[in-house]
Amino acid sequence: MINPLRxxxxxxxxxxxxxxxxxxxxxxxxxxxxxxxxxxxxxxTVAGAxxxxxxxxxxxxxxxxxxxxxxxxxxxILVIANETVGGERLREEIRRRSEGYEEQVFxxxxxxxxxxxxxxxxxxxxRVQAQERLAASLERLRSLGIDAKGEVGDxxxxxxxxxxxxxxxxxxxxxxxxxxxxxxxxxxxxxxSARERFAVPITHVVVDLEAEREEVQEPTSETR
Amino acid sequence: xxxxxxxxxxxxxxxxxSRVDSATLGxxxxxxSEIMLFGSFFTIYFFVRVVNGAPEWPPAPFHLPVFxxxxxxxxxxxxxxxxxxALQSIKRGNRAGLQAGxxxxxxxxxxxxxxxAREYSRIGFxxxxxxxxxxxxxxxxxxxxxxxxxxxxxxxxxxxxxxGHFTPEEHHGVEISGIYWHFVDVMWIVxxxxxxxx
Numbered sequence: 021m022i023n024p025l026r027x028x029x030x031x032x033x034x035x036x037x038x039x040x041x042x043x044x045x046x047x048x049x050x051x052x053x054x055x056x057x058x059x060x061x062x063x064x065t066v067a068g069a070x071x072x073x074x075x076x077x078x079x080x081x082x083x084x085x086x087x088x089x090x091x092x093x094x095x096x097i098l099v100i101a102n103e104t105v106g107g108e109r110l111r112e113e114i115r116r117r118s119e120g121y122e123e124q125v126f127x128x129x130x131x132x133x134x135x136x137x138x139x140x141x142x143x144x145x146x147r148v149q150a151q152e153r154l155a156a157s158l159e160r161l162r163s164l165g166i167d168a169k170g171e172v173g174d175x176x177x178x179x180x181x182x183x184x185x186x187x188x189x190x191x192x193x194x195x196x197x198x199x200x201x202x203x204x205x206x207x208x209x210x211x212x213s214a215r216e217r218f219a220v221p222i223t224h225v226v227v228d229l230e231a232e233r234e235e236v237q238e239p240t241s242e243t244r
Numbered sequence: 245x246x247x248x249x250x251x252x253x254x255x256x257x258x259x260x261x262s263r264v265d266s267a268t269l270g271x272x273x274x275x276x277s278e279i280m281l282f283g284s285f286f287t288i289y290f291f292v293r294v295v296n297g298a299p300e301w302p303p304a305p306f307h308l309p310v311f312x313x314x315x316x317x318x319x320x321x322x323x324x325x326x327x328x329x330a331l332q333s334i335k336r337g338n339r340a341g342l343q344a345g346x347x348x349x350x351x352x353x354x355x356x357x358x359x360x361a362r363e364y365s366r367i368g369f370x371x372x373x374x375x376x377x378x379x380x381x382x383x384x385x386x387x388x389x390x391x392x393x394x395x396x397x398x399x400x401x402x403x404x405x406x407x408g409h410f411t412p413e414e415h416h417g418v419e420i421s422g423i424y425w426h427f428v429d430v431m432w433i434v435x436x437x438x439x440x441x442x
Contacts, residue, residue: 029331046437
């Protein structure tokens with residue numbers, strides 16, 4: 021559903037449409053008769069509903085553009101990982117991307133939960149587990165020489181990124197996942213969805229914890 | 245590789261779980277509650293109108309000043325143009341345009357309220373005069389109260405504009421009050437069309 025009051029410009033457009041809508045109904049009712057007004061009301065309402073539905077389908081997803089935080093010498097990197105953060109290649113990737121900058125690293129660990137528990141608002145267990153994973157991740161990054169901060173995020177990874185972007189205002193996002201076939205996030209197309217949704221460079225790091233082997237896939241576009 | 249710790253003073257940062265920023269979300273929720281409030285008044289109005297079953301509306305001997313209210317409608321819709329102009333001006337860095345737009349909007353809103361007060365004093369019936377009088381004053385009075393609130397918000401925005409607040413990047417105070425003002429205008433169009441015209 022399109023929200024007509026998301027911004028002043030959209031509210032203004034909505035007002036103009038409202039003026040036209042009611043003017044047409046009033047003119048028809050006064051000039052021809054009450055039933056004409058009713059018919060115009062029905063026709064315009066149905067036409068409006070069809071337009072809104074079609075516009076919603078064809079509308080490209082809105083991209084969130086996080087506001088720039090920190091000094092020009094700073095590069096803010098948001099790392100989102102469930103349990104796969106850490107590793108030599110991730111450290112190299114952070115170093116490579118922050119070449120010439122002073123990096124700020126923020127790790128978000130989504131509080132993954134079952135749908136049933138989610139709808140029952142039973143999130144305490146999920147958050148405790150996520151907090152433990154986050155502490156382990158931060159510890160691992162510190163052992164690799166990266167002093168990162170972090171927090172537990174929403175159970176839905178895209179929402180967790182969105183929240184973190186608003187608070188942290190990252191210049192780059194690194195999504196760390198298990199390899200294809202073992203990663204639920206890849207199955208759910210989280211990386212591609214994030215690239216559609218956020219207007220910041222996104223790097224996908226595949227971490228094979230079992231083999232302690234990581235691959236780095238380049239971002240699709242460089243916008244920095 | 246060093247990371248500077250960010251000192252945070254004051255209460256903990258609120259958790260944000262929405263694609264809409266909190267100020268805009270707050271205004272949207274407020275407007276949603278307002279729509280429900282207006283909806284209840286419209287329900288009463290249409291209930292009275294249908295139950296009354298009079299062949300003509302408004303029922304005799306009531307008469308509404310359609311022309312004056314029409315002029316008032318034009319004034320209020322024009323005020324939406326000026327608030328939109330004010331916001332577009334500050335987005336382009338035109339502070340004088342922002343200030344002029346806000347002052348004009350306030351002036352038009354005040355004109356609307358004064359015209360409505362004048363209409364009340366000459367309309368010839370009061371809220372005590374039957375269900376029609378109650379619903380008419382209820383709906384238009386509720387809307388008038390919203391215009392007053394909108395004018396208060398716009399006055400604060402105007403004071404801030406004259407004190408040098410707002411930039412092309414930071415103009416949330418005008419954006420939010422603009423959304424509210426457009427909402428007030430939309431509600432008036434609905435009130436005017438249903439109460440005065442149809």
